[in-house]
Amino acid sequence: MDIPPISPPFTPPPFIAPLPPPRKSHGWMIFAIVLLVALAFSLFGNLAQLVGSALSFRTGLHSESFGSGRDAGPKLEEFVLENNKSADKIAVISVDGTISSHEFNGSGNNLVDLIKAQLDRAANDKRVKAVILKVDSPGGEVLASDEIYNAIRAFETDGQDDHGKLASKGKPVICSMGSLAASGGYYISSGCRWIVANELTITGSIGVIMHGWNYRGLMDKVGVAPMTYKSGKYKDMLSGERAPGEIPAEERAMVQGLIDETYEKFKDVVADGRSAAHALNKKAGKALAENWKDSADGRVLSGNQALELGLVDELGNFDDAVDRAMEIAGVKSANLVEYRERYDFANLFSMFGQSSQAHEIKLNLGVEVPKLRAGLMYFLYQP
Numbered sequence: 001m002d003i004p005p006i007s008p009p010f011t012p013p014p015f016i017a018p019l020p021p022p023r024k025s026h027g028w029m030i031f032a033i034v035l036l037v038a039l040a041f042s043l044f045g046n047l048a049q050l051v052g053s054a055l056s057f058r059t060g061l062h063s064e065s066f067g068s069g070r071d072a073g074p075k076l077e078e079f080v081l082e083n084n085k086s087a088d089k090i091a092v093i094s095v096d097g098t099i100s101s102h103e104f105n106g107s108g109n110n111l112v113d114l115i116k117a118q119l120d121r122a123a124n125d126k127r128v129k130a131v132i133l134k135v136d137s138p139g140g141e142v143l144a145s146d147e148i149y150n151a152i153r154a155f156e157t158d159g160q161d162d163h164g165k166l167a168s169k170g171k172p173v174i175c176s177m178g179s180l181a182a183s184g185g186y187y188i189s190s191g192c193r194w195i196v197a198n199e200l201t202i203t204g205s206i207g208v209i210m211h212g213w214n215y216r217g218l219m220d221k222v223g224v225a226p227m228t229y230k231s232g233k234y235k236d237m238l239s240g241e242r243a244p245g246e247i248p249a250e251e252r253a254m255v256q257g258l259i260d261e262t263y264e265k266f267k268d269v270v271a272d273g274r275s276a277a278h279a280l281n282k283k284a285g286k287a288l289a290e291n292w293k294d295s296a297d298g299r300v301l302s303g304n305q306a307l308e309l310g311l312v313d314e315l316g317n318f319d320d321a322v323d324r325a326m327e328i329a330g331v332k333s334a335n336l337v338e339y340r341e342r343y344d345f346a347n348l349f350s351m352f353g354q355s356s357q358a359h360e361i362k363l364n365l366g367v368e369v370p371k372l373r374a375g376l377m378y379f380l381y382q383p
Helices: 027-059 111-124 143-155 184-189 215-223 251-285 303-307 318-329 343-352
Strands: 078-080 089-096 127-139 137-143 173-182 194-196 202-204 335-341 377-380
Touching: 089 318, 111 127, 111 143, 111 335, 127 184, 127 318, 127 335, 137 143, 137 173, 137 184, 143 173, 143 184, 143 251, 173 184, 173 318, 173 335, 184 202, 184 251, 184 377, 194 202, 194 318, 202 303, 251 377, 318 335
Parallel strands: 089 127, 089 335, 127 173, 173 194, 173 202
Antiparallel strands: 078 335, 137 377
């Protein structure tokens, strides 16, 4: 009897799970939506500014929500630093770091432009009764310091009569010195109606400096010889390629003459600013001591020493400066406000379009060393 063959048991094919559908990344969509929303806000803001400018041109009205009353320059927004529920305001303007006329923070504006715009904004606001200038600076460029000083004096003297009395438009500027208000930092402070310094403030350093390098010795060591063609004897004045013995004595005298002339200007500014302030402050303030010029030789002074010489009016801190500002302005209470630059997408795109110089690698030594350009004079304290 034949046994039929036994067929092998049926083995089902292995189950292959379907691959999950590829996950779609929505990151680019989110970025695109955010970018479109930001662009819409920017376009709306620019359109509103355009309409506001057109209306102000047609009606002669000025809108304080877009800038400082200038056709060009920093666009400012008001921020409340301290709300005392008062109808009056005191504007706080800060001067930090080196005083320069070069662009900073990627906005296309410089410190001089910013301070002038802030003063314009304070002048155009009837609720602003005084300005506090917070100075924490070692000084800086001669011309930039002088422009800020003149802007402060013009702001204060606007509306004064022939006798120096403040009229309705003139507003006092009270200086509050921080840790450092030396050289150009004191230059701009001397234009203020009242100066408050801490006893530990470093100030003074009244003087002028011009800095350069002579690298001819290094060139000789590496075998590099300069070839200079000039139209006049002094056309390469201040060049660092010449050996010290090649510099004519007449050239040294001319450079020193420039320094001395600017130094006399510094002393005149201090004398004029402090005399004008004392004429308004009377016995409440400090007059310049007769021997104050003996200390105007570049030396730094403490707040106590500056008070003895009449270079400042009072020892105190920022709160004391606020109290003094309210007293001089004749108000019992005031909100503290400051003006900050308003940035839009135009500023953002300009930052992306900056040259590689703005992204250079910097060595952090723990202290910011001012960049002194050869051939420029500075009101600068540089330890």
